[in-house]
Amino acid sequence: MTNVTRDFFIGLSNSKFLNAQAKKWGFVLGADKFVAGTTIQSVVDAVKEQNAKGISCTLDNLGEFVSDKGEANQAKEQILAILDTINKQNLDCHLSVKLTQLGLDIDQDYCIANMKDILDTAKQYSIFVNIDMEDYSHYEATLDVLNELREHYDNVGTVIQSYLYRAEEDLSRLKDMRIRLVKGAYKESEEVAFSDKQDIDRNFIKLAKQRLLGNTFTSIATHDHHIINELKAFVDENAIGTDKFEFQMLYGFRNDMQDKLAENGYNFCTYIPFGDDWFGYFMRRLAERPQNMNLIMKDALYTEDNRLKKGPVIAGTAIAAATALTLWRRKK
Numbered sequence: 001m002t003n004v005t006r007d008f009f010i011g012l013s014n015s016k017f018l019n020a021q022a023k024k025w026g027f028v029l030g031a032d033k034f035v036a037g038t039t040i041q042s043v044v045d046a047v048k049e050q051n052a053k054g055i056s057c058t059l060d061n062l063g064e065f066v067s068d069k070g071e072a073n074q075a076k077e078q079i080l081a082i083l084d085t086i087n088k089q090n091l092d093c094h095l096s097v098k099l100t101q102l103g104l105d106i107d108q109d110y111c112i113a114n115m116k117d118i119l120d121t122a123k124q125y126s127i128f129v130n131i132d133m134e135d136y137s138h139y140e141a142t143l144d145v146l147n148e149l150r151e152h153y154d155n156v157g158t159v160i161q162s163y164l165y166r167a168e169e170d171l172s173r174l175k176d177m178r179i180r181l182v183k184g185a186y187k188e189s190e191e192v193a194f195s196d197k198q199d200i201d202r203n204f205i206k207l208a209k210q211r212l213l214g215n216t217f218t219s220i221a222t223h224d225h226h227i228i229n230e231l232k233a234f235v236d237e238n239a240i241g242t243d244k245f246e247f248q249m250l251y252g253f254r255n256d257m258q259d260k261l262a263e264n265g266y267n268f269c270t271y272i273p274f275g276d277d278w279f280g281y282f283m284r285r286l287a288e289r290p291q292n293m294n295l296i297m298k299d300a301l302y303t304e305d306n307r308l309k310k311g312p313v314i315a316g317t318a319i320a321a322a323t324a325l326t327l328w329r330r331k332k
């Protein structure tokens, strides 16, 4: 995929206007293929379906870049309700959170206080909470918050992105903590991150192997079968127990492969996002894989029985696309 296409979708993912509009639209553009629902109830079914196949889940109550305390409080309350639901329904499931949803951009201490409320409840239910890693402008602050939290809690972890030059150094500092390893989803400058896919992949494999040889649990989060196959072989060669790691993939991606890995005895965890704040998440998925556009076009233009949609739907989609394009051009 060209960088232009990637930059285009990343640009859209950051548009506050479109994110706000999308909450009013509900799921359009095929977002329901990658986002499990808008309410806690709707997502429980998706978790149960995965659990029945021996797959655990991590739930992400979608939302990011919150600049208002009311909204951050609301997000925290929603997350506490999710923890109650996981506990009451005995789901095999942990939590993924974004610190900018919990007030990182408002005030770091306020964000820490919100996280402590969440971790207290999670600890009571023995639920692990993973802090997603966002763009590099939030990186240091995220690690600061994490360092404060890890002094009091052992049920918290975070994500390391292999596109960052400093990933190896940070990973070695976090060698005793449960970590999710990813390639990285944001557009970062060449001053801090590899831009070449081969470099990112090579670093991912190197870091994954280092973690697998260490003592702490690692979530290997990728849809890349080349990497998964190489790591499976590495695990076999080094007689590494399957209890030391899990594979993770996003909801709606490579479902057959998710099932197969679980059937073959690997720990597997599906990352399930839900909620009406779906736009930024969805645009980042388009940035990663242009083939996902096929789903959008099919969803926007055709009915379920493959007939061409008419009138307002096409108009709405065209307007949304034109607005998005205009905003993106204006931003450049």
Ligand SMILES: Cc1cc2nc3c(=O)[nH]c(=O)nc-3n(C[C@H](O)[C@H](O)[C@H](O)COP(=O)(O)OP(=O)(O)OC[C@H]3O[C@@H](n4cnc5c(N)ncnc54)[C@H](O)[C@@H]3O)c2cc1C
Pocket: 131, 132, 133, 134, 159, 161, 182, 183, 184, 185, 186, 221, 222, 223, 224, 225, 226, 248, 249, 250, 253, 254, 270, 271, 288, 289
């Ligand atoms: C569970 C999970 C959690 C994540 N959390 C974060 C986070 O906190 N912070 C962050 O920055 N990023 C996060 N990401 C996103 C991550 O950083 C990458 O942007 C994203 O996973 C794309 O990289 P990839 O390794 O999956 O494969 P890619 O590099 O996108 O693809 C590599 C190859 O895999 C194959 N492939 C990939 N997808 C498919 C598909 N759907 N169907 C068929 N073949 C396919 C293709 O051959 C492709 O060329 C997360 C990803 C996952 C899976």
